[in-house]
Amino acid sequence: MKTAWPLLWSRRKKWVIASLASLCIIALILEGGNSGGGGGGGAGNNDEDDDDGYTGDGYAGSLRWPNPESIKGVIPNNAIYVTLDPTLVRRDDGKLFLLTTRAQHGSTWTADSLYGPWEYQGDTLDEQGGAPSVHRVGNTWAMFHNQHFDYSTVGVSHPESSSPFHDASIVVQTSDTLEPKSWVRQGRLNITWAMKYNVLDAALLTVNSTTAARDGTTGQRQQQHLLTFGSYQEGLFQVPLANPPFKLADNAMSLMTHLERNTTAVQPRDQTEAAYIFARKGWYYLFYSSGRCCPEHSPQTGQLQWMRYDQAYRVVVCRSRRPGGGYVDREGRDCLTENGGTVVLASHDEIFAPGGQGVLDDPEAGLILYYHYARYDMARDKVDDTRKGFLFGWNKLRFDRDEWPYIDGA
Numbered sequence: 001m002k003t004a005w006p007l008l009w010s011r012r013k014k015w016v017i018a019s020l021a022s023l024c025i026i027a028l029i030l031e032g033g034n035s036g037g038g039g040g041g042g043a044g045n046n047d048e049d050d051d052d053g054y055t056g057d058g059y060a061g062s063l064r065w066p067n068p069e070s071i072k073g074v075i076p077n078n079a080i081y082v083t084l085d086p087t088l089v090r091r092d093d094g095k096l097f098l099l100t101t102r103a104q105h106g107s108t109w110t111a112d113s114l115y116g117p118w119e120y121q122g123d124t125l126d127e128q129g130g131a132p133s134v135h136r137v138g139n140t141w142a143m144f145h146n147q148h149f150d151y152s153t154v155g156v157s158h159p160e161s162s163s164p165f166h167d168a169s170i171v172v173q174t175s176d177t178l179e180p181k182s183w184v185r186q187g188r189l190n191i192t193w194a195m196k197y198n199v200l201d202a203a204l205l206t207v208n209s210t211t212a213a214r215d216g217t218t219g220q221r222q223q224q225h226l227l228t229f230g231s232y233q234e235g236l237f238q239v240p241l242a243n244p245p246f247k248l249a250d251n252a253m254s255l256m257t258h259l260e261r262n263t264t265a266v267q268p269r270d271q272t273e274a275a276y277i278f279a280r281k282g283w284y285y286l287f288y289s290s291g292r293c294c295p296e297h298s299p300q301t302g303q304l305q306w307m308r309y310d311q312a313y314r315v316v317v318c319r320s321r322r323p324g325g326g327y328v329d330r331e332g333r334d335c336l337t338e339n340g341g342t343v344v345l346a347s348h349d350e351i352f353a354p355g356g357q358g359v360l361d362d363p364e365a366g367l368i369l370y371y372h373y374a375r376y377d378m379a380r381d382k383v384d385d386t387r388k389g390f391l392f393g394w395n396k397l398r399f400d401r402d403e404w405p406y407i408d409g410a
């Protein structure tokens, strides 16, 4: 999940204005003291009340995609337009845990039902953490999240490695309960800094294989942990992790594969990030977000400016028979070499810039695609500033006769 987003940058006490020339997204960050509610620190508050929302271009009003399932009570949200980047899991006692980016430390919401009511539980961590991705690992849970890192401490001297757009790292935490503040830091994954990716938006895939024993008996059941990550630079990458998956596998960097890239993307448009791989019936489905996640502060006026409908985040899928590459879209275009990618959810009506998605196979609703989105005010034809921040949404995920996924409003 999620996002070029904004790692939360702790060195400044105000929104940091990102130069559009560099990657996508904003480095919004707030610091200390104000990790809670609306507006965050510094100049963020009033910027959201500007009038620069993009106005209509004919995309609004499309009925092509269903609305999110309705949720009772408060829809989980992050109060500020940074990004939400949800990750969703259900604990054995039936309680759902929704973890999101929010201000500095991430936030945790819980519910007994996907339809709500959802309850805000507070900060997830005591340290900086964005775009969390939580996965069951044996009897515990592992979280992979973004964190800014000072690469000069490990000998990286490239000037861009200290840019808030390109200084991300992925940190692993574990918890037996998923409760806020229960997380135990396992460490930073030692993924080598490179121009071609930013080390963020991780998601774990565990592949099961059974090695055939030489004597013909059933061999050992093995698990291979693969971490997909990236990035507005050159797209999505994957590295193997150790078992348990709390650090890189031996030689992980030399085993890294490149899964996806959109070479026609014009920055900051149509860049890709926030992968989530879901395995089903012998296929690996690579879901990711393409486009701009978040509004950016205009370098001229400092005002928060929304992207156009057709530049906004959308959820895309490619698939392969193997997890480490060979992904193609529904038309058969290669997603690494031919700019392939099939859209499964894009902005429509009031639902704007959906992305940061994941997939959950849940007893209550079956397979679902969950994501964040902003609310578009149709009457005023601009993003609805009265509903601060990104909102959590989900839809049932179905597969057609050719085993391609689509979301279902029924």
Ligand SMILES: *[C@@H]1O[C@H](CO)[C@@H](O)[C@H](O)[C@H]1NC(C)=O
Pocket (backbone or CB within 6 Å): 190, 192, 253
């Ligand atoms: C991190 O990886 C680099 C190689 O990319 C290696 O030189 C270094 O020793 C590793 N550091 C740790 C703490 O494992």
Ligand SMILES: *[C@@H]1O[C@H](CO)[C@@H](O)[C@H](O)[C@H]1NC(C)=O
Pocket (backbone or CB within 6 Å): 206, 207, 208, 279
């Ligand atoms: C591997 O096995 C686990 C446990 O049976 C299952 O939850 C998971 O979906 C499997 N992974 C894949 C990629 O099939």
Ligand SMILES: *[C@@H]1O[C@H](CO)[C@@H](O)[C@H](O)[C@H]1NC(C)=O
Pocket (backbone or CB within 6 Å): 262, 264, 265, 266, 269, 270, 290, 291, 316, 339, 340, 341, 342
């Ligand atoms: C790749 O970028 C092009 C050009 O910006 C865009 O039209 C296309 O939709 C993008 N592809 C995906 C899968 O997002």
